[in-house]
Amino acid sequence: xxxxxxxxxxxxxxxxxxxxxxxxxxxxxxxxxxxxxxxxxxxxxxxxxxxxxxxxxxxxxxxxxxxxxxxxxxxxxxxxxxxxxxxxxxxxxxxxxxxxxxxxxxxxxxxxxxxxxxxxxxxxxxxxxxxxxxxxxxxxxxxxxxxxxxxxxxxxxxxxxxxxxxxxxxxxxxxxxxxxxxxxxxxxxxxxxxxxxxxxxxxxxxxxxxxxxxxxxxxxxxxxxxxxxxxxxxxxxxxxxxxxxxxxxxxxxxxxxxxxxxxxxxxxxxxxxxxxxxxxxxxxxxxxxxxxxxxxxxxxxxxxxxxxxxxxxxxxxxxxxxxxxxxxxxxxxxxxxxxxxxxxxxxxxxxxxxxxxxxxxxxxxxxxxxxxxxxxxxxxxxxxxxxxxxxxxxxxxxxxxxxxxxxxxxxxxxxxxxx
Amino acid sequence: xxxxxxxxxxxxxxxxxxxxxxxxxxxxxxxxxxxxxxxxxxxxxxxxxxxxxxxxxxxxxxxxxxxxxxxxxxxxxxxxxxxxxxxxxxxxxxxxxxxxxxxxxxxxxxxxxxxxxxxxxxxxxxxxxxxxxxxxxxxxxxxxxxxxxxxxxxxxxxxxxxxxxxxxxxxxxxxxxxxxxxxxxxxxxxxxxxxxxxxxxxxxxxxxxxxxxxxxxxxxxxxxxxxxxxxxxxxxxxxxxxxxxxxxxxxxxxxxxxxxxxxxxxxxxxxxxxxxxxxxxxxxxxxxxxxxxxxxxxxxxxxxxxxxxxxxxxxxxxxxxxxxxxxxxxxxxxxxxxxxxxxxxxxxxxxxxxxxxxxxxxxxxxxxxxxxxxxxxxxxxxxxxxxxxxxxxxxxxxxxxxxxxxxxxxxxxxxxxxx
Numbered sequence: 161x162x163x164x165x166x167x168x169x170x171x172x173x174x175x176x177x178x179x180x181x182x183x184x185x186x187x188x189x190x191x192x193x194x195x196x197x198x199x200x201x202x203x204x205x206x207x208x209x210x211x212x213x214x215x216x217x218x219x220x221x222x223x224x225x226x227x228x229x230x231x232x233x234x235x236x237x238x239x240x241x242x243x244x245x246x247x248x249x250x251x252x253x254x255x256x257x258x259x260x261x262x263x264x265x266x267x268x269x270x271x272x273x274x275x276x277x278x279x280x281x282x283x284x285x286x287x288x289x290x291x292x293x294x295x296x297x298x299x300x301x302x303x304x305x306x307x308x309x310x311x312x313x314x315x316x317x318x319x320x321x322x323x324x325x326x327x328x329x330x331x332x333x334x335x336x337x338x339x340x341x342x343x344x345x346x347x348x349x350x351x352x353x354x355x356x357x358x359x360x361x362x363x364x365x366x367x368x369x370x371x372x373x374x375x376x377x378x379x380x381x382x383x384x385x386x387x388x389x390x391x392x393x394x395x396x397x398x399x400x401x402x403x404x405x406x407x408x409x410x411x412x413x414x415x416x417x418x419x420x421x422x423x424x425x426x427x428x429x430x431x432x433x434x435x436x437x438x439x440x441x442x443x444x445x446x447x448x449x450x451x452x453x454x455x456x457x458x459x460x461x462x463x464x465x466x467x468x469x470x471x472x473x474x475x476x477x478x479x480x481x482x483x484x485x486x487x488x489x490x491x492x493x494x495x496x497x498x499x500x501x502x503x504x505x506x507x508x509x510x511x512x513x514x515x516x517x518x519x520x521x522x523x524x525x526x527x528x529x530x531x532x533x534x535x536x537x538x539x540x541x542x543x544x545x546x547x548x549x550x551x552x553x554x555x556x557x558x559x560x561x562x563x564x565x566x567x568x569x570x571x572x573x574x575x576x577x578x579x
Numbered sequence: 580x581x582x583x584x585x586x587x588x589x590x591x592x593x594x595x596x597x598x599x600x601x602x603x604x605x606x607x608x609x610x611x612x613x614x615x616x617x618x619x620x621x622x623x624x625x626x627x628x629x630x631x632x633x634x635x636x637x638x639x640x641x642x643x644x645x646x647x648x649x650x651x652x653x654x655x656x657x658x659x660x661x662x663x664x665x666x667x668x669x670x671x672x673x674x675x676x677x678x679x680x681x682x683x684x685x686x687x688x689x690x691x692x693x694x695x696x697x698x699x700x701x702x703x704x705x706x707x708x709x710x711x712x713x714x715x716x717x718x719x720x721x722x723x724x725x726x727x728x729x730x731x732x733x734x735x736x737x738x739x740x741x742x743x744x745x746x747x748x749x750x751x752x753x754x755x756x757x758x759x760x761x762x763x764x765x766x767x768x769x770x771x772x773x774x775x776x777x778x779x780x781x782x783x784x785x786x787x788x789x790x791x792x793x794x795x796x797x798x799x800x801x802x803x804x805x806x807x808x809x810x811x812x813x814x815x816x817x818x819x820x821x822x823x824x825x826x827x828x829x830x831x832x833x834x835x836x837x838x839x840x841x842x843x844x845x846x847x848x849x850x851x852x853x854x855x856x857x858x859x860x861x862x863x864x865x866x867x868x869x870x871x872x873x874x875x876x877x878x879x880x881x882x883x884x885x886x887x888x889x890x891x892x893x894x895x896x897x898x899x900x901x902x903x904x905x906x907x908x909x910x911x912x913x914x915x916x917x918x919x920x921x922x923x924x925x926x927x928x929x930x931x932x933x934x935x936x937x938x939x940x941x942x943x944x945x946x947x948x949x950x951x952x953x954x955x956x957x958x959x960x961x962x963x964x965x966x967x968x969x970x971x972x973x974x975x976x977x978x979x980x981x982x983x984x985x986x987x988x989x990x991x992x993x994x995x996x997x998x
Binding site (some may be wrong): 208211232258259260276278314318327334335337338340343364375376378381382384387388397427431464475505529531533535536546547549556571579 | 626627630644645649651653677678679692693694696733737738745746754755756757758759760762764782784786790794795796797799801802803804806807808814820846850865882894898925926927928949950951952953954961962965966967968970971990996997
């Protein structure tokens with residue numbers, strides 16, 4: 161037990177910025193602030209390393225696909241008119257063409273053996289599948305009269321032509337995109353650098369000498385969440401209630417990270433030094449406290465061009481506030497405009513009712529199910545902002561705006577926790 | 580150009596296993612085979628490394644949450660009856676309790692200052708928020724008559740009790756699960772080892788001396804896809820048409836990997852050595868060719884307890900076959916039973932019609948959209964099995980079984996490409 165813990169807020173703890181703002185106002189303040197935050201720098205990575213990264217260039221086709229007329233089959237290539245003219249005598253087999261070969265132009269009245277993916281000789285306009293032809297005395301004979309111009313030929317550029325837009329700037333790359341980059345002969349691709357984030361928890365209860373078993377949940381939770389969004393995250397715990405220790409740690413974090421995230425230590429108690437220390441470091445408050453549940457203490461500050469997100473200490477509140485404010489911010493660092501994460505929401509019919517208080521926008525953990533193409537959203541029971549188990553049972557969360565009522569059967573939007 | 584490429588299949592190339600099986604039969608053969616394949620071994624990793632891994636143990640609560648009655652507020656803790664009795668005279672402030680402290684039992688007729696998350700002294704049954712009380716002459720006075728037993732107290736075990744099932748074996752861990760593991764005091768957690776996969780492409784067209792620009796797309800595609808499913812993947816390219824070179828490479832791969840995946844080289848051409856080389860190595864064929872489009876050449880072999888998936892060489896066919904056969908197999912290595920990946924499908928109303936040939940089950944690239952809680956599935960135009968661009972435009976694929984017709988407005992199931 162320490163001395164008087166419940167003193168009134170010190171002057172430094174106060175924040176001249178808007179206090180206790182509505183949810184929409186908080187988002188608007190963050191969106192306005194984003195206009196002065198530069199996009200992340202660009203780096204070049206190999207194709208094998210590009211999986212999961214955000215593309216920082218438009219990729220237009222420098223070569224078509226296929227690059228030439230190629231065979232779609234193992235078979236025989238010839239000029240249709242030649243075969244028609246030859247009739248039952250067939251066409252002499254002039255050679256074999258494999259994928260990767262550059263065959264000479266087709267002579268008059270001859271056929272070539274050809275493998276799938278191999279280039280047609282210039283002049284050939286048709287491929288008959290191996291099993292529909294036979295070889296007698298070195299000549300190709302058709303078993304059926306199936307040849308027609310274009311048969312089994314993949315035309316140059318039929319998939320895409322030179323100059324076509326293939327992948328657009330801002331695309332998150334996954335396995336589906338890598339073949340396009342490889343095909344275009346790219347050894348490296350421009351992607352946005354991963355933002356560096358420091359996540360800091362603080363409090364004597366996390367110190368080596370703490371008597372109670374208060375393990376540090378939030379930095380693990382936030383690091384894994386933000387890493388899944390592409391960030392490089394370092395976790396720190398300041399295991400004391402000393403403002404000086406916290407100052408030292410936060411100063412170090414600002415040197416090494418692009419974005420600073422704190423969790424806990426922003427309430428009115430005497431051990432809540434986060435805001436006052438950041439004030440001393442020159443951070444300006446964007447907003448202080450938001451009329452939301454969970455997450456009322458949520459505060460955003462700015463230190464030069466670096467953002468500082470001060471999240472609540474309760475884990476579910478920290479998780480939801482990170483999703484509401486940090487994740488859209490990260491998205492905005494690789495895009496031109498800020499938008500709250502409604503853009504990734506999935507709609508469904510509510511299976512529960514909820515009445516939000518007139519002044520508080522509520523975020524509720526929910527479970528999403530789909531049946532026969534119709535989506536349902538059910539409430540996950542929770543004991544509140546501290547609940548860690550409800551997060552594991554929920555697929556996302558639903559917003560009920562201040563003063564609004566959600567009824568059973570209403571359409572509502574779930575923001576998925578993982579996407 | 581090489582010699583005669585279109586010879587009939589050599590004896591080794593032939594496969595005594597079922598040839599040209601139906602889709603359901605292929606899945607049934609694979610499911611039956613899984614009964615003899617052991618689960619992946621278990622390893623222990625730190626909580627920070629557990630993100631994305633598959634839990635290999637049930638996690639039951641060894642301690643409740645909260646671990647004791649704790650305060651949900653910064654405020655004052657006391658026994659309700661004491662405060663009622665005291666009335667306007669209030670209760671003397673006997674000390675301060677911070678998170679991590681172990682306070683002594685509550686004396687008669689006293690109050691304590693208490694911070695959020697701190698343990699209540701035994702005997703205290705209520706916390707009044709700081710702003711609803713005042714301190715005069717060292718005594719706590721309520722501003723309003725709001726105290727009642729249980730107010731702002733989070734009861735021991737209200738989130739979960741000792742013995743409760745928290746996380747079940749087989750759970751894929753993400754940020755939502757890490758706080759539970761940390762809370763339970765776990766430093767390490769049992770997860771399944773990541774399966775080691777070698778992905779092998781082969782063909783002279785990928786060799787250093789190839790004249791055409793045939794870059795190697797498939798191993799990049801498959802490596803990224805299977806890594807996203809938790810596998811450790813090594814890519815290899817055998818840049819020649821020599822069966823001996825291929826044998827050497829595949830032999831090496833079998834030594835180092837749990838699962839072998841080949842792409843291309845399983846058609847009827849003379850340069851298609853994959854199956855004959857695997858036969859020579861002692862692999863037994865589970866099935867050879869499947870009545871599906873794309874992906875007809877798809878073949879599965881077994882080499883001891885190691886599976887060998889021989890995928891087609893066309894990229895879209897390789898991608899779809901990997902999703903149809905390899906991904907469910909990987910899932911099965913950490914679960915008791917094999918099921919085709921319909922379990923992860925999402926239903927929606929078809930916006931297109933399609934007639935499958937009587938003997939061919941078709942898999943079509945589609946785009947999934949959701950509007951007002953109703954899901955729609957549209958066809959993505961494709962030029963066929965070689966199409967790499969259609970993959971980037973599609974969110975998944977839809978199955979139309981042999982002989983069936985999908986009509987506009989029918990419900991259909993999309994299997995998502997990334998999930």
